Amino acid sequence: MSVQNSDRAIAVIGMACRFPGARDVDPYWSNLLEGAHFLDPLDEAGLAARGVPRDRRTGEGYVGVSGAVDGVEHFDSAFFGIAPAEADTMDPQHRLFLEEAVHALEDAGWAGRAAQRRVGVFCGSGENRYGRLLPEPDAAAGSHRRMSDGPAMLPLRVSYHLDLRGPSIFVNSLCSTGLTVVHLARQSLLAGNCDIALAGAVSVQLPHEHGYVAQESAVLSPEGTLHPFDRAASGTVPGSGVGVVVLRPLAAALRDGDRIHAVLHGTAVNNDGSDRQSFAAPSVAGQRDVILAALADAGVDPRAIGYVEAHGTGTPLGDPIELAALREARERLGVDTPCAIGAVKSSIGHLDTAAGMAGLIKAVLCVREGVIPATVNHRVPLPSAALEGSGLYVNTERRPWPDHEQPRYAAVSAFGVGGTNAHVVIGQHTPAPAPGDTDGDIPPQILPLSARTAEAFHDLRASLADALAAGPDRSCADVARTLQDGRMPRELRRAWVASTLSELAALLKDETDPVAAGPLEVAVDLGTAVRPDPSLANRVPALRAAVDHPDAAGRAFLLGLAGLGELAALGVRFTTLSAHGAGEYVAAAFAGALDHDVALRCAARYEAIRAVVQDGGDLSACEQHLAAVADDLREHPPTPAESALRSLSLGETVPAGCAPSVDHFLDVAQTSVMDGAQTTPSAGAADLMGALSSWEDWLALAAWCWERGADLDWTRLRGGSARTVDLPRYPFEARRHWAITGPAEAVAKPLASPAPAAGAEEDVLAVVMEIWRTVLGVPDVEPDADFFDLGGHSLVAAQIVARLRERFDVRIPLGDLLDAATPEGMAELVTELRASADLYSTLTESPGADTTGSFEL
Structure with a gap:
């Protein structure tokens, strides 16, 4: 049962998620251990309250069930420096992923040191359903919306807003996207293209918190219940969610004291080709082969695999094929040892592109904690499963890992419509005992804490105090290292010097407001x-x-x-x-x-x-x-x-x-x-x-x-022996960013351009400031406000250029506008160009033209 390719092992050093019923990894795991599920039907009043039209919710085939995540309409745009108006129209999938990417890096202990490093971003998302429900943008905003609406912008946004310098790759293989990004991230790490990789996927079903229409002979369950590998299986139930993991070569993670949740030993991705009944149908051969390829890549004795987190969609067609592929793979390897099978979809729904991430995070927790949760809604196995003699069984009750004498290994499958199959093999990591604080000579440490606002700071301070009181299995040096390297330094800061966690806990009771950066x-x-x-x-x-x-x-x-x-x-x-x-x-x-x-x-x-x-x-x-x-x-x-x-x-x-x-x-x-x-x-x-x-x-x-604003070299200050530990994540400040008014199906009117000022002589500065308020979505703009501080960038500036051309019949080069940077500077540009109107008249385009190609982005 030894690992043959330990030099190719990749550590999972960070995780973050938001799934139905859980806003983070810990509540997700608690829900799984309790056998909870979050696909309960909504009653008539609940559906009406969520804006589902009566004719739809009472129509034939409508099922009032959905695996929804909380807070889809909320986002901390200011944290990322995104203008409110842009956040309002941004795909909520992108907003969720940005926040969870930060939390994943915090969990990994790298959020404070990831900027400007070779951190790769490999991620996928579902279609931008939100964009279809938004009002049509006016002509000035059209080019910006066309550029920012695309799903492929997701990894680019993450790399930009977090200042990550590794590969930034968008992936979509439909339902297998979550594991496909993990495979590609691992390959990039092994090839040396990046030092750390963020891998994740997100899917938000819209209209949100609504049900669906189950059509006869389709894949959606007409009863709203997902029965994986069960005789009663009638189809799947859609859900929403986001999951992100942080990956790093195991040797580097061990060297630097990273907290390792599990080890990724092998991955494989393939496609069924034409060896299937139809384009949308799965293939036993394709799924079997991807399982064999991942095991071969891992170099793990297949008898050591004690658990498989299956795709398990609860469909009469897909589930029997998946079990047959697992059985055939084990037969070819001559394996018949006991192996539990589970499927998290019956608890949270089928998360589409994010389904593999939900399964992977569950499997990581299983090998880390040594517990296999029950698979809910499974009672009577499929008659066609034919698992006798294979050692495979669907786990229906919470139980400890079967074999405590050997390291724990698990596998995860994800299969996409269109035939892209993905399989990963993960293993337990046994960390060395963590040194705790003693009464000996303990050198003092700097323990920094920061946030964007005073409210967020005090929330974080209180959460840290609670965490230290609840968890004594940490050392002061480890907590210091995690706060120093594992958190992004923000605008408002405080730092304490302490030698023990009890001393720090006392200091955290001080409710003095944090300090803003200033002259040193x-x-x-x-x-x-x-x-x-x-x-x-x-x-x-x-x-x-x-x-x-x-x-x-x-x-x-x-x-x-x-x-x-x-x-x-x-x-x-x-x-x-x-x-x-x-x-x-x-x-x-x-x-x-x-x-x-x-x-x-x-x-x-x-x-x-x-x-x-x-x-x-x-x-x-x-x-x-x-x-x-x-x-x-x-x-x-x-x-x-x-x-x-x-x-x-x-x-x-x-x-x-x-x-x-x-x-x-x-x-x-x-x-x-x-x-x-x-x-x-x-x-x-x-x-x-x-x-x-x-x-x-x-x-x-x-x-x-x-x-007061200095970014310290923490490693030089403290040395390198401390390790990352689990501490509270950043408390994002939720602000509603939802540009759809009323029921989700309704379409609002487009925003109008600023009305012309009365009188023959226009106040150019007033008009520029009104344009800023419109395109940035901020209520107050001062004449000397900084465009970039308010979340502006070149695409937003392109809208200003277009609106200024429509209003004043002037054409301003985008670079000049960005250099102006303030309403006063932009107004001065307009005034100068209007004074030279004859010179620029030949360059002026019609107001309704598509100006995308004229901007230097």
């Missing part, structure tokens, strides 16, 4: 320098060399410079460096305004002068030091500073990009003789030298920088 200013005052604690010096090698410097002034200078350098290596970019006295030379050296050696000599002479003055010594020595500073600076004049330099000694600031004068640094040196009143650092400045006293103080400074 650090204060450098060498007069407050201390010898760093060994725990800090040992963790930051650059400080170790400074600690050993024999001269106190030199040690303080090198400590300050090393501290600033280490912060820069962590990813901190300071807007302003505030400094006093000798610290000003440290700041200047770090900002590139002074040569390091020159700055060190100036700082040492500054401190030497101070020592003479404090000891009441010969002031002529001070004059000699000042003269040496002047000579050094004139021989090595200052250069432009990369950051603003704020002199607390002189009360003046040298802007970034400017070179301080020689006299500036001479004046700083003069203050060492007569140390007058100094300017205090701004209230928002951090104390660099104070943070160098201990590791915990250093982490507090790094946390402070992160709260």
Whole structure:
């Protein structure tokens, strides 16, 4: 029962889903264990409340059952930077998938570090039924809608909004789409085309939460119940859902401490060709062969397969063929050991393109937890099944995995109309024991938390506190690593420093609002320098060399410079460096305004002068030091500073990009003789030298920088031994985005263009702002609002171009419009072009023309 191709094993490191009755993986698993199903008929009142017309719900063959998912009409458009108007018309399948892609990456512990990496996106969806029910767009919006309505836009949207740089591939093989994307994602990982892969599928049946019409001899169940592999099977029941998994080569996942739900050992995809009764009919040979191919690819002893999550549509034609294919595959391999069969469709419905994802996630949970849930609605096996002697049986009750002495393996099947068959083989992963917090010497950790809004932040903070209270089987280091790498850093942030989870739980009770990003200013005052604690010096090698410097002034200078350098290596970019006295030379050296050696000599002479003055010594020595500073600076004049330099000694600031004068640094040196009143650092400045006293103080400074917008290199800060653990996902803020009014069958009127302003002289800015409100769907627009901050992009800008042409008879190049970026800038463009109307009149097109080809997208 050994795995022959372990070098080809792919880890399932993240999962997310939204299925009927479950908004995430944990409730999905709980539902399966309870034997719950979500295909209950709706009564007359329920159907009426959902907008089903009376003549339809009382018509012949109408079945008031649907496997619906919650929240199809809701979406957190602001999280993804999508304009509300665009979100209103976006396919809800795309909206669901975007949110679950984020949750899957969070579950994998990669949401915070996936951006700009080679993360592939392989996904599929059903048809855009929503687009058919929308009002016809006006001429200006037509090109945008035609571009964005297509199903194939789904992976491209995910790659764009999450900034993923791997292959972005749309797949549709109908009912086998979910497993086909997994196969292609795995192949891409094995070929080295990407390092991580998102694989998933989504299907939303519309009209939503409505029933269907079961026609005689069709595949839909006339009774609204799905009986897999059962004598009573009369057809399938449609449902909606989305499932996403995150895949990574097993060796890389183990190396980096990823949480591994299961291991994907083998996959195969084929097609029946013409070896079937009709185009829509399945084939025993095709299904048998894809099972054999996946097992061969996995290198797993077929006797080790203890469970098969079958396609199981509950149709009189498909189910017998599927069982026959399984039986034949096992006969060819000489296998007759016990193997349970299950089919989740009887619980949640047939999810069309997403059906394979529902089955895969269920099978992953089965091998991970060692439990096989019952298959509901199966009572009497099909007479034609002929499973005697094969070892196959339909599992009808919840039971532990049959063999606890061997690793657990399972297989999943998905078969599509048109003959594309997919089969995958997965196996159990046994992780090493996780170290828990002890009473020993535990180094403190930074535990960051962020959200787009204060409300979402506090929801997440409370959820994290509850999770830590409920789950003691985590270490503080693992929680820190998961929060640091596993969550996308958002606009509002807070970070805590703690050594234990109990300490963190106490800190999470603080209801102080999070911090918005702002200018980063650090204060450098060498007069407050201390010898760093060994725990800090040992963790930051650059400080170790400074600690050993024999001269106190030199040690303080090198400590300050090393501290600033280490912060820069962590990813901190300071807007302003505030400094006093000798610290000003440290700041200047770090900002590139002074040569390091020159700055060190100036700082040492500054401190030497101070020592003479404090000891009441010969002031002529001070004059000699000042003269040496002047000579050094004139021989090595200052250069432009990369950051603003704020002199607390002189009360003046040298802007970034400017070179301080020689006299500036001479004046700083003069203050060492007569140390007058100094300017205090701004209230928002951090104390660099104070943070160098201990590791915990250093982490507090790094946390402070992160709260104000710095994106830290967490691995450099914490090391790489921690692991990903299960923590609460981001609480998306649901906002209704549903452009269909009334019953789903109704068609609304198209949105009108802004009405012309009254009077001969039009207020161009007012018209531009009204156009923005219309195409972006935002109620308030300021003259200096940023187009991109409101969710704008080139396709939305194309609508503005078209509307401006219709309104003002001007043709504005798309690039110029995007460069303008604000209503004021766009209004200025219009005004300039109207003043040159004769020049542009020959380029003006008719208002109703299709302008797609004229835009540089």
